[in-house]
Amino acid sequence: MSPQPPATWNLGGITAHRIDEVALAPETGPWLLPDATPDVVADTPWLRPDFADEAGTLHLSSHSFALTLGSRRVLVDTGIGNGKERANPAWHDLDTDYLDRLTRAGFAPDTVDLVVLTHLHADHVGWNTRLDGAGWVPTFPNARYLSTRTEWDHWAAADMEAPRRQMFRDSVHPIRDAGLLDLVDTSAGPVEVAPGLRLLPAPGHTPGQVAVELRGDDRTALITGDAIHHPVQLARPDIGSCVDIDPALAERTRRALLASVADTGTVLLGSHFAAPTAGRVATQEGAPRPDSAFRFNSTLAQTY
Numbered sequence: 001m002s003p004q005p006p007a008t009w010n011l012g013g014i015t016a017h018r019i020d021e022v023a024l025a026p027e028t029g030p031w032l033l034p035d036a037t038p039d040v041v042a043d044t045p046w047l048r049p050d051f052a053d054e055a056g057t058l059h060l061s062s063h064s065f066a067l068t069l070g071s072r073r074v075l076v077d078t079g080i081g082n083g084k085e086r087a088n089p090a091w092h093d094l095d096t097d098y099l100d101r102l103t104r105a106g107f108a109p110d111t112v113d114l115v116v117l118t119h120l121h122a123d124h125v126g127w128n129t130r131l132d133g134a135g136w137v138p139t140f141p142n143a144r145y146l147s148t149r150t151e152w153d154h155w156a157a158a159d160m161e162a163p164r165r166q167m168f169r170d171s172v173h174p175i176r177d178a179g180l181l182d183l184v185d186t187s188a189g190p191v192e193v194a195p196g197l198r199l200l201p202a203p204g205h206t207p208g209q210v211a212v213e214l215r216g217d218d219r220t221a222l223i224t225g226d227a228i229h230h231p232v233q234l235a236r237p238d239i240g241s242c243v244d245i246d247p248a249l250a251e252r253t254r255r256a257l258l259a260s261v262a263d264t265g266t267v268l269l270g271s272h273f274a275a276p277t278a279g280r281v282a283t284q285e286g287a288p289r290p291d292s293a294f295r296f297n298s299t300l301a302q303t304y
């Protein structure tokens, strides 16, 4: 069977492809978003069948977005990676064909110009590097890799436990040591790092996280990073993830991002949203609860 072509969204002068790594295990939802219970899912019928099943199990995905902006070739986040030693058994020592999929989508590793890291967590930096003999080397040797100054400074000052130190050693430090890492200063607000591509500060999940805005000729898109893990958080923006460093700030960021794109036609591309991944955010009229806020019209954005 020939492989499926990647999901693709054409924004006018900018094209985005979803490059799948793995579907996250069914246990991920209750761990990551403990307040997104089956009752909440039952109250939110538009989540089914794409984003949850009838039993209330949340569907979550690990993937990257590969972009062309004119002649530039950009990757947003790099997944979990192969062969990494990880405390989370679902992320440990993966062996996926992610790089083949990326290459088949037209992004051979040595042709990538820019790698944007929304934040420095293990499931967003893994393919920064690949194993070459005994050592970890940059997977994208001709790319500049971007993180933010705030993100870097946070982790540099943090008293990290052993698994996180391991992640920095195998997936972040080799990039810095090869001279490929640039730190963007987003402390004063959004920064355009390529024509049509802006990094928007999205703090809370981590202090220096960014969302990625793509401004095409025909439409605008927003890549969420982990400001929003799952579409259930559109209906219930109060629901945070267990790994948000500052939960109150993460909620303010989530609400602000959603309000900024609601009813505008902006295409929301979720960094962990299962297929179809993209949709438009609409204000929820006649919401079943006073704090129900938005819904996701994913069918509108599947085909361009």
Ligand SMILES: [Zn+2]
Pocket (backbone or CB within 6 Å): 121, 123, 124, 226, 272
């Ligand atoms: Zn993540």
